Amino acid sequence: MLRREFLTVRSRLTADDVRETAAALATRALGLPELAQARTVAAYVSVGSEPGTLALLDALRARGARVLLPALLPDNDLDWGTYTGEDSLAHVRHSGKMALLEPVGERLGPDAVRDADVVLLPGLAVDARGMRLGRGGGSYDRVLARLERAGADPALVVLLYDTEVVEHVPEEAHDRPVHAVVTPSGVRRFR
Template sequence: MPPDVVAAAGEALARRVLDLEELAPYTAPPGTRPDTPPTVAAYVSIGGEPSTRALLDRLRAAGVRVLLPVLLPDNDLDWALYEGADRLVRAGWGLLEPAGERLTPQAVTAADVVLLPGLAVDRGGLRLGRGGGSYDRVLERLAQSGASTSLVVLLYDAELLAEVPAEPHDRPVHAAVTPSAVHRFRHRPGG
């Protein structure tokens, strides 16, 4: 996609994510926010993914504690705090990762919202990832912890499909945010 389309999609996604009901109390004007800020696990977009740059900075400006992934050699994800774009470093596979202290793979279980990348999501909330299994591990870790984390995938409008291929270990997400809308999913039994 052309850079201007990616950037415009990122701006629209940032507005929609900040308006999510899960974050609305925390992104309200100062003085009306709850005392404890939420934690959002997000990611730095790459390639043709909808840009997350504006979103990361707006979440941080709103006082949200933002965790970003750090890819481990076995494709699992560790986490570190987002401290601004100037504190991101280039890592393997062309990824940008936070330069700060590593918090452990379990740190994601403290997140109120996890923003997930994806190639597509279906109308039942099943997400199609890139196949590396990194986020499958995150979703499994969250399920095992019993965390009541809201799982939200960020996509372009055309990536919301009727059905995506699924494996038995796949877990549905709660919502997809596209530039044009927030799509909520009712999970299938057992999902």
């Protein structure tokens, strides 16, 4: 029910709202020391009314960072490919799910995320403890578990709208807190 509430609020945003937020998010995120020093960033391409990511992805590439983007696998796990600009993306419709923008070209495998210095995570909300509420598909829970098993410790950052930083979201045993949330109005760190 909580997920539905956040999605309903997002559905009321205009294209201008999303575009303006994307620019502010890119500016805020690029100020993070973790992203300034990152050689490899695992990110995602926003869809619909999600906080926009393309401006940030292009800015990271311009800085010389390698940007990895996910491709959804049939079991909801994520494979990864390299982002080389908007022309390296294709619309992919997965059965029963929304259409996603995914990287074309060589697939690097689910373990490629272990090379990331920073992982930008999608979400619907984050709470005062840094617990992230995702869409419920479990794809990023698998990514975080994979990183933990490998002993990898990238910075975990969520991009959200200001109203999506809340006091508390439900958590399950497998959930992991993030290190920071970036919103149009600022950055909040956890731990």
